[in-house]
Amino acid sequence: MPQKDIRVRIFNSEYNLQGEDTEKVERVSDYVDGIMNRINSESPNQSEETIAVVSALNIAEEYFREKENRSELEKDYSNFLDESYLKVKSLTDHINGIL
Template structure:
């Protein structure tokens, strides 16, 4: 698929159909399925809540996942940088012998 050409698709999330313009159709379907699944899961736990409340709680859960991933990525990058600094220091010592 040519990613430079947006394509119009239809997805169904929590019983509502949405028309989207997307560059990556496969990714868009996966994301829609993920959001739909989270909304249904929350609705099962909180059946008396409005669709808006379910949508907001779902958005907050996804945002929390994103922030956790970003923090983990930063931690991993920091660990890699520390390892590289240590290796570089050892290589410098070996080369100066």
């Protein structure tokens, strides 16, 4: 897919970005804009640089939390598959023993 030029607005500044998926770039930009505006409303006397750094830290914290949750879900899923395999094998062995 070719790169498209995409113009977005984040925290009252315009940016020219490139991406393959315009909708996704706009969604991500809107998300970052929302975080920055929330931080600004909670701490209105902070500089734009501070708001950007605090926003980045908030987004990074969310990312690592979701990454950890995903890892736990993958482990649970793997355990479930292992247990299911053992049950199916046990039932198959039992059926083969009857036949």
